[in-house]
Amino acid sequence: GAEPGVYKVTSCGEGSAVGCVQGTSHEGYGTVGVIRDITESRRNVTALRQALKEKELLLREMHHRIKNNLQVISSLLSLQGRSLVDETAKEMFRASQARVQAMAMIHEQLYSSSTNFSCINMARYIDDLCRQLATxxxxxxxxxxxxxxxxxxxxxxxxxxxxxxxxxxxxxxxxxxxxxxxxxxxxxxxxxxxxxxxxxxxxxxxxxxxxxxxxxxxxxxxxxxxxxxxxxxxxxxxxxxxxxxxxxxxxxxxxxxxxxxxxxxxxx
Structure with missing residues (x-):
């Protein structure tokens, strides 16, 4: 007799996807199965995938814009600091620039991520941060x-x-x-x-x-x-x-x- 299994068939005329689960009993001459229409389920999965893709695109764009805005602030602080003569004032501007860069690098990593937009890999972040500080x-x-x-x-x-x-x-x-x-x-x-x-x-x-x-x-x-x-x-x-x-x-x-x-x- 046939082995039990799951089969996908197309309903006549409508092209709907259905699942057919064959019974495990092989006694007798017939087959008893359960057929259910999974068309709506497939549509829901497709819609969820599309929604997730759109969410990821929006999150990536958001982190990109935040990173760019923080980079602009960092650049302005750098330019202003270079024009100063007083060393104490220069140091204050460099310190502020470093703080802004520390936040910008968070969003840079999130923007670059292809799988996770909510967590930061600390080893990579700390390495980049310390190098940036020295610069x-x-x-x-x-x-x-x-x-x-x-x-x-x-x-x-x-x-x-x-x-x-x-x-x-x-x-x-x-x-x-x-x-x-x-x-x-x-x-x-x-x-x-x-x-x-x-x-x-x-x-x-x-x-x-x-x-x-x-x-x-x-x-x-x-x-x-x-x-x-x-x-x-x-x-x-x-x-x-x-x-x-x-x-x-x-x-x-x-x-x-x-x-x-x-x-x-x-x-x-």
Whole structure:
């Protein structure tokens, strides 16, 4: 007798797709089956695929426009900064440009993605961000070596990635500008690791001049350190400093990223 199976046939005259499921019993001389019209189901799947495609196009265009607008702001800050004579004012413009670039790079990665428009691969982002920082601050690669320790598969949603990116921007910028005043070269390490379910640690350290004893971020009125505290609070984080051997800043924070880490199934 015939093996049980699923068959697709076309109804006479209408071209509808139907599914036919043959029974498993082979006793007797006939076949009992169930036929159901799946035309509407097929139409729904096609409509869903089209809607998903349109959504992805809209998201890509949105991230592209945001990235372009932020790049314009960055360029304006760069042009304005070059026209200044006062070095303190120039440094302020460079710092603002770096912050804008940190946000622009988030949308650049999302725009370039072909599969996921909600999560940021942190290893790629942090590498690009640190390189961009050295360029903006005009720091020679031989003066400050960057060492990155980030899980290649680690990804965060846009909001968390933006906060972490701005934290790295402030901390690495501070090391690049102040850590190696008494030496011709040094190393800056950036690590991002998982310590528990939905708990992470960002650590930025350098082997430079270090910090005064008992230093805390709340004791410093500088904008960069105020931003560090504010950004850490946005991701339910705490900031700690260690200035005994160079400078190490550790941010323990929370992030929910199950969908990003497990991947996004878009198949239909």
């Amino acid at each position: 903006i601050l005009d720091v020679a690669p031989t003066r400050a070596r960057l060492a990155l320790e980030v899980d290649e598969t680690l990804a965060f949603e846009v909001g968390t990635a933006t906060s972490v990116g701005l934290l790295i921007n402030e901390l690495v910028s501070n090391s690049l500008k102040h850590a190696f005043l008494n030496t011709s070269e040094g190393t800056i390490r950036v690590s991002l690791s998982v310590v528990a379910a939905d708990r992470f640690v960002l650590a930025v350290s350098d082997d430079g001049v270090g910090l005064p004893a008992e230093y805390t971020v709340r004791d410093d009125a500088a904008l960069g350190h105020t931003l560090v505290q504010t950004l850490a609070e946005q991701i339910d984080g705490t900031v700690s400093f260690d200035g005994s051997d160079g400078t190490t800043v550790r941010v323990d924070f929370a992030a929910e990223c199950d969908s990003c880490r497990s991947g996004d199934d878009r198949s239909l």
